[in-house]
Amino acid sequence: MLSYFTLACIAILYVLFDVNYFLRIAFTIGYGRLFQSKKKIFEKTTIYGICLSMDVDIFLKHMNNARYLRELDFARFHYYDRSGIYGEIAKKGGGAVQGASSTRYRRAIPIFTPYKVTTQLIYWDDRNFYLEHEFISLSDNFVRAVVLSKQSVTGLKVPVPEIIEKVEQGARRPELTKELRLWLDSMEESSLRYKKSREDAKAK
8 A cells, every 4th residue: 555655745746736747758758669660761651549538629629739848758669769869969979959930720620529630751961850640530540730840959069860870870851841931931930030120229
């Protein structure tokens, strides 16, 4: 039987931290290492989930927007571990953070609906990886949401192409798709707008 002290510690952890988040990450990576094979960098990886009562919006009917982004954390960690990309980044003392994302919701994921999230590397530049994710309901194989994700590498002196070459020799960067190019252009426009705002503020 759990002691009162143990119960109190567990309660404090749940108050101070999102314990389920860390448990899910550990389970996702652990399950992948135990039961799934390594993947080539361009192969899709897949994790599974179900829309539960804690995932729904205020109307209690379908998954809320924040949960999509949360699920992408697990999908990215799974992809990075199965492909070996993050391991190579970590060897060189670096890390990776979410730099930006663009989500297109095509159809809601209803409560108690099982789904999968696929992840695929679609492009990279000197400092960033670009991933595409799809939320697919298992009952009808319909793509419920599509997400573009920019992963920025931090703390490294070597460029991303060098990391890719270490993980998979001879891998060639895919062509930039029109969809991704337009998204990159929009981010550049946003960056220029805020840069101009800072410059105008300094000039006053």
